[in-house]
Amino acid sequence: MLEIDDLLFRYPGQPAETTGWRFKVSIQEGECVALTGPSGCGKSTLLNLVAGFLTPAGGDIRWQGQSLGPLPPWERPVTTVFQEQNLFDHLTVAENIGLGLHPGLGLSKTQWSQIKAALEGVNLGGFGNRKAENLSGGQRQRVAVVRALLRPQPILLLDEPMTGLDDENRAILQGQLQQARHQGKTLVLVSHDSRDRQALADREVTDFYHAW
Numbered sequence: 099m100l101e102i103d104d105l106l107f108r109y110p111g112q113p114a115e116t117t118g119w120r121f122k123v124s125i126q127e128g129e130c131v132a133l134t135g136p137s138g139c140g141k142s143t144l145l146n147l148v149a150g151f152l153t154p155a156g157g158d159i160r161w162q163g164q165s166l167g168p169l170p171p172w173e174r175p176v177t178t179v180f181q182e183q184n185l186f187d188h189l190t191v192a193e194n195i196g197l198g199l200h201p202g203l204g205l206s207k208t209q210w211s212q213i214k215a216a217l218e219g220v221n222l223g224g225f226g227n228r229k230a231e232n233l234s235g236g237q238r239q240r241v242a243v244v245r246a247l248l249r250p251q252p253i254l255l256l257d258e259p260m261t262g263l264d265d266e267n268r269a270i271l272q273g274q275l276q277q278a279r280h281q282g283k284t285l286v287l288v289s290h291d292s293r294d295r296q297a298l299a300d301r302e303v304t305d306f307y308h309a310w
């Protein structure tokens with residue numbers, strides 16, 4: 099289970115008298131939960147806290163009973179697809195995905211073949227050797243999802259993962275994410291598009307945030 103347990107957070111510089119957040123939600127292993135709420139309620143903030151990109155002022159995040167608090171982002175059992183994809187423009191598509199598997203790109207032949215096959219699975223067959231800088235927004239988004247899906251981490255944090263996709267590619271990525279869930283991954287989804295939430299989420303959670 100992924101437990102967000104009274105996690106307290108306020109952005110640096112936010113005056114102490116203004117309201118911060120107290121996040122609380124539990125997500126079962128293998129579940130896909132959509133966090134929903136009005137713009138600005140803290141959905142992306144919570145994903146950044148779980149990923150370890152922001153530091154809470156109190157409370158805890160536990161995965162299978164172990165606190166993630168002491169772990170830096172790269173040691174957490176988490177992989178992310180965020181709105182800004184941070185692909186390295188000067189690297190190829192395959193290298194960008196490979197970096198998610200090994201920081202020095204020390205990949206086996208089998209892993210390079212997996213990357214090639216995964217790209218074919220999202221309509222990007224033949225794109226492996228292209229520089230990321232030459233991709234459209236929707237293509238970049240698909241590369242980012244492939245990179246996340248190939249990583250072994252059990253928790254996938256998805257912040258608007260379908261941005262910029264046409265209907266065909268949206269359906270393809272929905273299928274890939276459903277497959278990941280059936281393989282046992284735990285998905286936390288933030289999407290303004292109800293089609294994604296309906297296609298993917300087991301339940302929508304609206305009461306994950308409270309005033310602190």
Ligand SMILES: Nc1ncnc2c1ncn2[C@@H]1O[C@H](COP(=O)(O)OP(=O)(O)OP(=O)(O)O)[C@@H](O)[C@H]1O
Pocket residue numbers: 109110135136137138139140141142143144
């Ligand atoms: N780095 C930051 N410093 C200060 N305030 C921030 C920072 N990032 C976000 N905020 C504020 O925190 C609030 C929550 O932002 P967040 O992006 O988590 O909301 P959200 O629920 O994901 O919104 P949306 O649905 O519009 O994407 C917003 O009011 C936002 O302006």
